[in-house]
Amino acid sequence: MARDSYQEKLETLQSDVLYMSEVVTDRLRMALEGMAQKDDDTAWEVIDGDDEVNQLYLDLEDDCIDLLALQQPVAGDLRLIASSFKIITDLERIGDLAANLAEYTLDAERDMFPEVDIQAIGDTTIEMVENAMDAYAESDVDACYEIAGRDDDLDDRCRRASETVMRDLIETEIDDATADDEVEPLMQEVSRMLLTVRDLERIGDHAVNISARTVYMVENDDELIY
Template sequence: MARQSYQDQLQEMQEDVLYMSEVVTDRLRMALEAMEQKDDETATQVIEGDDEVNDLYLDLEQTCIDLLALQQPVAGDLRLIASSFKIITDLERIADLAVNLGEYTLDAEQDMFPEVDINVIGDRTVEMVEDAMAAYESEDTERCWELADRDDELDALCQTASESVVRDLIETEVDDDTTEGEIEGLMQDVSRMLLTIRDLERVGDHAVNIAARTLYMVEKDDSLIY
């Protein structure tokens, strides 16, 4: 009976990790939608909702600690708990990046860089996080390797977008009639867009981290951990 209870605790922990991932990906989608629609209300909801994610993280952290301390797991169970602990850390950081996007939306004053499609980059990062968590749920190691390859594609996409922003800045004409306020506003817009691209790239990195921990959990293979 005690052993069954322990296995129930492990299953409940995994279900809670998956629930946290659903909350986080939902917040990320909301942040991207707010940025696209310039929706300050939704952006504010993302920012204010970060406390809920932090509470989920702390509860799961305690669950992992209790399982390690009280059950003294070994082998596969130990890797499951340790990997889950690492994964919730990545999820909490993804939520923080979603908050960043919400703050960028509130700070933005005008629509710039139409040639940079943030939604395309954003959609790819959301898909990567969802696929990483699906791999965790189903112990799909093949999908873990695929995510690492997709991250290279995301990095290239982000680099192209960043270069486009910088090129636009270089080509922007500034004359004697341009005020210091206009120049400062331009630089803030450029900085905000570059930070947006960087943060989405980091979301992809966290998705790969989740895949790496899943691969280690299932096969004790640390090849993707870096």
């Protein structure tokens, strides 16, 4: 493989990884919009679209393997390919979590926790993923550390949201006279909300993972990875 062709393939790899991130963040945004509007059609579009995300992942995985096998890259090129491979794994998992959010929309029966601003938390996670991918595109190490720092705030917001849900459950009057058909929907909604918060927190973790791999790619520094 000629060197110029090889460099073109590396550039194409990065471009394709960025395209995958756009697809994934679009699906995440759609999942949150579907949840806000209780739109089953949008939820199904996200769920059905997960196959596309999975196929993008498999195609890019093949590209990474081909680049490693055909050129035996060293130093910076090797770190670029290895980091890109890890990043597409995080993106694929974010796609899975977006599909989870869409499934929760299909299961939702009523709004019980208006004081928990899921949309605001979701907007933060989308921004973190987009910023992490911008940092990957621009080799911006400072931005990567800034994203990692913001994850502490996201974790705190998710913790407080979960505590609010549990406090509301504890304060709900349930006794022996409460019918089972009242208790079961309540518990389902509590579970759905806790799972939603958990999955949004995990998306933030994946944004940090992407940032960590970018730092490694640019500076051969694994500080954020461990």
